[in-house]
Amino acid sequence: MIWTLVDDYITDRLIPFDASLDQVQKTNKQAGIPDINVSATHGKLLYLLAKTKGAENILEIGTLGGYSSIWMARALSETGKVYTLEFNPQYAKIAEQNIREAGYENKVEVIVGKALDTLPDLKGRNLLFDLIFIDADKENYPHYLKWALTLANPGAIIIADNVVRNGKVFDETSDDERVKGIQKFMDLLVNNPAIESTAIQTVGAKGYDGFMIGIVK
Numbered sequence: 001m002i003w004t005l006v007d008d009y010i011t012d013r014l015i016p017f018d019a020s021l022d023q024v025q026k027t028n029k030q031a032g033i034p035d036i037n038v039s040a041t042h043g044k045l046l047y048l049l050a051k052t053k054g055a056e057n058i059l060e061i062g063t064l065g066g067y068s069s070i071w072m073a074r075a076l077s078e079t080g081k082v083y084t085l086e087f088n089p090q091y092a093k094i095a096e097q098n099i100r101e102a103g104y105e106n107k108v109e110v111i112v113g114k115a116l117d118t119l120p121d122l123k124g125r126n127l128l129f130d131l132i133f134i135d136a137d138k139e140n141y142p143h144y145l146k147w148a149l150t151l152a153n154p155g156a157i158i159i160a161d162n163v164v165r166n167g168k169v170f171d172e173t174s175d176d177e178r179v180k181g182i183q184k185f186m187d188l189l190v191n192n193p194a195i196e197s198t199a200i201q202t203v204g205a206k207g208y209d210g211f212m213i214g215i216v217k
Contacts, residue, residue: 003203015040020102028065031094037064039205043071050075053157055130060084061115061144062136066095073104082108085115119147128153134160138178141185149194152216164201164210
């Protein structure tokens with residue numbers, strides 16, 4: 001696909017080779033973790049957004065192998081931290097290894113368990129976040145949005161990945177539970193007084209999809 005070639009072109013010029021992130025990709029593949037983490041260009045975007053925001057606390061819902069966690073950790077100040085939630089204990093173990101080998105074990109806390117069970121614990125710890133990245137099971141995106149708004153500082157950035165679903169998001173007849181989850185998520189954003197948002201379609205090495213980005217009021 002032409003967009004994969006363009007992605008390679010952009011990556012070659014704007015994202016210098018990084019041995020640590022390359023090793024993360026190799027480790028994840030060897031461990032059998034699905035190749036569904038963000039692309040290098042998307043990872044760099046998360047880094048730039050976190051840096052632009054000056055984020056101190058970042059929440060990530062969906063760690064996978066820690067690739068995006070490391071990208072965001074790199075944008076933090078000395079006192080900042082990423083809290084990343086992962087349901088699969090095997091993936092979490094690999095993510096912790098990757099994060100440690102990349103030198104960010106003191107900047108990233110991997111929390112294992114169902115996100116809907118661990119999110120209340122974050123509230124109990126009185127944690128609030130400047131940037132929240134949602135990239136987990138699509139069926140629960142509506143619940144994740146509600147929690148993101150609960151745990152967000154005023155002015156926080158919320159980003160949700162994979163909201164276009166290869167163009168299926170507008171298909172009201174879809175019986176795909178993932179599509180239905182995204183549709184409910186998008187419906188919650190309509191005229192929502194708590195957040196200003198938009199969504200962008202994307203093409204690239206990961207195919208055709210898109211992300212939502214919003215700012216909490």
